[in-house]
Amino acid sequence: MGASFNFAKDWDISWSVSNLFASINWSTNGIVTYATIRDSLEASDLLNDEESEYYFQEDSTMRIGAFSTPLPSIMRLGAAYTLLDNLVLTAEYRQGLDNYFGNTTTPQLGVGAQYILNNMFPLRAGVTFGGKYGYLFGLGTGFHRDIFHFDISTDFSRAMWPSASTGFFTSFSFKLLF
Numbered sequence: 001m002g003a004s005f006n007f008a009k010d011w012d013i014s015w016s017v018s019n020l021f022a023s024i025n026w027s028t029n030g031i032v033t034y035a036t037i038r039d040s041l042e043a044s045d046l047l048n049d050e051e052s053e054y055y056f057q058e059d060s061t062m063r064i065g066a067f068s069t070p071l072p073s074i075m076r077l078g079a080a081y082t083l084l085d086n087l088v089l090t091a092e093y094r095q096g097l098d099n100y101f102g103n104t105t106t107p108q109l110g111v112g113a114q115y116i117l118n119n120m121f122p123l124r125a126g127v128t129f130g131g132k133y134g135y136l137f138g139l140g141t142g143f144h145r146d147i148f149h150f151d152i153s154t155d156f157s158r159a160m161w162p163s164a165s166t167g168f169f170t171s172f173s174f175k176l177l178f
Contacts, residue, residue, distance in 0.1 A: 019071040072103030
């Protein structure tokens with residue numbers, strides 16, 4: 001659920017809440033397996049073709065009935081300001097409303113910019129603070145021509161340079177607009 005509106009011609013404001021009261025309902029035939037990781041190996045374990053057998057030791061398996069898993073609920077408040085025809089500045093506040101599926105209630109604030117070169121090549125950069133990952137620095141670009149749109153981006157966790165990062169995320173999208 002959400003809403004967005006244009007304010008004073010150059011401002012776009014948006015608000016949304018996702019997955020509020022949402023869940024995945026699992027049907028019957030569920031199985032829970034409890035396992036422990038072995039802390040020592042014997043030479044005969046290494047000769048076994050079943051790799052997982054010498055890493056994990058199954059403790060017990062239990063059949064369970066139907067159950068429900070809540071989905072993470074997130075609220076977002078965003079703003080975009082068109083500074084020039086080809087330059088947009090953005091900001092977003094993200095607030096997790098629960099801790100399901102790796103969600104966090106630690107607030108996250110992000111700012112970014114998009115500059116469109118030659119009406120075809122968007123160049124993007126942004127940074128976020130807080131949330132699940134603390135500090136993320138992101139870069140992205142793309143190619144937009146008529147009905148064809150391709151975009152790619154990468155984010156570095158806790159650093160602005162890949163070699164100093166503790167992890168990275170990457171994404172791409174491909175669209176044909178008819």
